[in-house]
Amino acid sequence: MEMLLEANQKVTHVFEQMVMWRRHLHEHPELSFEEVETPIYIEKQLRKLGISAITTGVGGRGIVARIKGAKPGKTIAFRADFDALPIEEENEVAYASKIPGIMHACGHDGHTAALLGFAAIMKEQVDQLAGTIVLIFQHAEELPPGGAREMVADGCLDGVDAIFGAHVSSHLPLGNVSCTPGAVMAAVDKFKIHIQGKGGHGAQPHTTLDSIVVGSQLVNELQTIVSRRIDPMAPAVVTVGVFQAGTAFNVIADTATLEGTVRTFDPDVRQKVEEEMRSIVSGKEQSAHVSTKIDYLNGYPTLVNSEEESKIVRQLATETLGENSVIMAPPILGGEDFAYYLTEKPGAFFHVGGRTEEEYTQFPHHHPRFDFDEKALKNITSLFLALTNHYLVEN
Numbered sequence: 301m302e303m304l305l306e307a308n309q310k311v312t313h314v315f316e317q318m319v320m321w322r323r324h325l326h327e328h329p330e331l332s333f334e335e336v337e338t339p340i341y342i343e344k345q346l347r348k349l350g351i352s353a354i355t356t357g358v359g360g361r362g363i364v365a366r367i368k369g370a371k372p373g374k375t376i377a378f379r380a381d382f383d384a385l386p387i388e389e390e391n392e393v394a395y396a397s398k399i400p401g402i403m404h405a406c407g408h409d410g411h412t413a414a415l416l417g418f419a420a421i422m423k424e425q426v427d428q429l430a431g432t433i434v435l436i437f438q439h440a441e442e443l444p445p446g447g448a449r450e451m452v453a454d455g456c457l458d459g460v461d462a463i464f465g466a467h468v469s470s471h472l473p474l475g476n477v478s479c480t481p482g483a484v485m486a487a488v489d490k491f492k493i494h495i496q497g498k499g500g501h502g503a504q505p506h507t508t509l510d511s512i513v514v515g516s517q518l519v520n521e522l523q524t525i526v527s528r529r530i531d532p533m534a535p536a537v538v539t540v541g542v543f544q545a546g547t548a549f550n551v552i553a554d555t556a557t558l559e560g561t562v563r564t565f566d567p568d569v570r571q572k573v574e575e576e577m578r579s580i581v582s583g584k585e586q587s588a589h590v591s592t593k594i595d596y597l598n599g600y601p602t603l604v605n606s607e608e609e610s611k612i613v614r615q616l617a618t619e620t621l622g623e624n625s626v627i628m629a630p631p632i633l634g635g636e637d638f639a640y641y642l643t644e645k646p647g648a649f650f651h652v653g654g655r656t657e658e659e660y661t662q663f664p665h666h667h668p669r670f671d672f673d674e675k676a677l678k679n680i681t682s683l684f685l686a687l688t689n690h691y692l693v694e695n
Contacts, residue, residue, distance in 0.1 A: 310421045310424075311421065311678050311682055311685070312678070314417045314420050314681075315417070315675075315677065315678055317417065318413045318416065318417040318674075318677045318681070319674050321345065321412070321413040321416050321417075322409050322410050322412075322677065323395035323409075324341070325338065325341070325382065325408075325412060325413065326395050326396075326397065326404045326409045327395050327396070327397060328341075328397075328398060329384030329385075329397050329399055329402045329403055329404050329409070330383065330399075330402070331383060331385070331386060331402060331442075332383040332439065332441070332442045332443035332446075332447070333358060333359070333383075333440045333443060333447075335382065335383060335439045335440070336361075338382050338383075339355060339360075339363050339382075339437070342412065342416070342437050343355070343363055346363070346419065346435075349416075349419055349420050349423050350423055351365050351419055351423055351435075352365065353365035353435075356450075356451050356455075356456060357438070357440075357447050357451040357454060358439070358440065358447060358450045361439035361440070361447065362436070362438050362439050362447055362450070362456070363436075363437040364434065364435065364436055364451070364456045365434075365435040365437075366432055366433065366434050367419065367422050367426060367432065367433040367435070368426070368429075369426050369427075369430055369431050369432060370427045370429060370430075371429070371430040371431070371694075372430065372431065373429070373430035373431025373432070373691075374432075374691050374692060375431060375433075375434060375459045375460050375461050376431065376433060376434070376460070376461060376462055376463070376464070376687065376688065376691045376692060377434035377435075377436055377456070377460045377463040377464070377645075377647075378415060378418065378433065378434070378436065378463070378464055378465070378684050379437075379448075379464070379465040380408070380411035380412045380437055380465070380466075381408045381411055381439070381441035381447075382408050382409070382412045382437060382438070383439055383440050383441055383442050383447075384397075384402050384403055384406075384408065384409075385402070385403060385404070385405045385406060385442055385666060386401060386402060387401070387403050387666065387667075387668050388400065388401050388403070388668055389403035389405070389668055390668040390669045391660070391668075391669050391670075391671055403668070403670075405666050405667060405668065406442070406665045406670065407467065407468035407469075407470075407654070407665070408441065410468045410672065410674070411465075411467065411468065411680070412437060413677055414466070414677045414680035414681050414684070415435060415437065417677065417681045418680075418681045418685065419435055421681070421685065422685075422688065429688075429692050429693065430692055430693065430694050431691065431692040432459075432692075433688065433692070434456070434460055434463075436451065436456050438637075441636070441637050441638075444488060444490055444597055444637075445599060445600075445637075446599070446600060446637030447637065448637040448638065448639075448640040448641060449637065449640045452640055452644055457641065457644050457645055460645050461645070461646075461691075462609055462645060462646050462691070463642070463645050463646075464609070464613070464647050464650075465638045465641070465647075465648075465649045465650075466649075466652050466683065466684070467649065467650075467652070468651075468652055468653075468654040468672050468677075468680070469652065469653055469665075470654055470655050470663060470665060470670065470672055471651075471653075471655065471664070472627065472651055472653030472654070472655060473655050474653045474654060474673050474675060474676060474679075475621055475622065475625055475653055475679065476625055476627050477614075477650055477653070477683065478626070478628065478629035478650060478651045479605065479610050479613040479614050479617070479626070479648055479650035479651075480605065480628050480629055480631065481605050481606070481607045481611070481648075482605060482607070482631075483565045483603070483604050484603055484604070484605055484629075484631045484632070484649070485603035485632060485634055485635055485636045485639065486535070486537075486564060486565055486602060486603075486631075486632070486634065486635050487563065487564050487565065487570050487598075487599070487600060487601050487602045487635065487639075488562075488563060488599040488600040489561065489562040489563075489564075489570070489574070489596065489597060489598050490559075490560075490561055490597040490599055491561070491577065491596045491597070492558070492559045492594070493515075493557065493559075493581055493593070493594050493595075494556075494557050494594075494595075495511045495515055495518075495555060495556045495557070495558075495590055495591075495592055496511070496554065496555055496590060496591040496592070496593075497510055497511035497514060497554050497555065498590075499511075499551060499552050499553055499554030499555075500551075500552050501550070501552070502549070502552055503550070505552060508552045509588065509590050510552050510553070511545055511552075511553050511554055511555050511556035511590065512545045512546060512552070512553050513588075514556065514584060514588045514590050515543060515545060515558055517588075518558060518581065518584055519540050519543065519558065522538050522577060522580060525538050525576045525580070526538055529576050530569055530572065530573065534564075534565070534566055534569045535563075535564070535565050535633060536562070536563065536564045536569055536573060537561075537564075537633050538560065538562050538573065538577070539560050539561050539563075540558050540559070540560040541559060541561065542557065542558065542559035542560065543556070543558055544556065545557070562574070562577075563633040563634075563635065565602050566602075567602075570598075574596055577594070578594060578596070581594050599635065599637075600635045600637045600639050600640070601639045601640065601643055602639060603636050603638060603642060603649055604639070604642055604643075605647070605649060606642070606646040608646065609647050609648040610648045612648075612690060613648050613687070614626045616683060616686040616690060617683060617686075620682050620683060621679060621682070621683075629651065652683070653676065653679075654673050654676035655672070655673070656673045661673050
């Protein structure tokens, strides 16, 4: 374990730089598929470390770099995302977002900083590596269809034997790691339903086709898909998050739009929900005498961690962070486009705790006051180092 011990000592030395990277990214967030300055910044930091990189994915916004060891061996990939969210930050910190209405409210700034820190350490350890490290800095994780699919299509996983990713979590205490095998995060689909009725005066509803009434009925009927048409032992969620209609209090709206998401684990259930949704919308069109259009996007697949790679992560987390560090968290209906990597290669996606007794670390993800204890960056980097030691160092 010589190499790991030496490298772990360097985590402490690079920690201050990781914090600086993270805070710069936090101050300058960019939305999914709108990342311009962020990939330029990441590539610049890699060049400073002596690591060449290529741009890839939609609009060339993703970045892939390779660190080749002195000896041949396996190729192991590590991924970090770097997009932000359309949320107005409410944190009063020196590194708060400088971009109105956009913030890093999910920790992607930390993921990127940790991967850069890992790269800095490994660049100085190439003489001890038997194999190759692939660094994947991914854009657009937050917005389906996501950035991972295009990066995979562009060849970011070519020659890769296994891939790993980490996500900081405000739900887990600092020092804890969760890496559960099997299906752990849901498939994510998105739908948009447009209803075209016939508007008119609010006092004469009989002369109209009320799109708001039809939309309201659809909101209720869509909930019966899960409650009455899907096996209750099969997790599924249908959520309507947007209902837009109307312009005046005394006018019956001629159009209404519903938007929402579907979350499932089982592919058959996923297909069944879509079929039932289309059937309900079609039926409502006939019974209410309106016209409808449904756009249904099959987004991220179910994230399925490989059994063997998950076991390795848990073993290394115990050795690196302590005997009681590992938590086997249950599956969640949140989605992650890291799932695309795992449909191609074995690997594991794990959560690393960033929560302490300090209030600022306790807000949920996607909250305007989300933040985490930055010592979580050290833990992510240490786990990446442990995985490298396991796969690419001859002990």
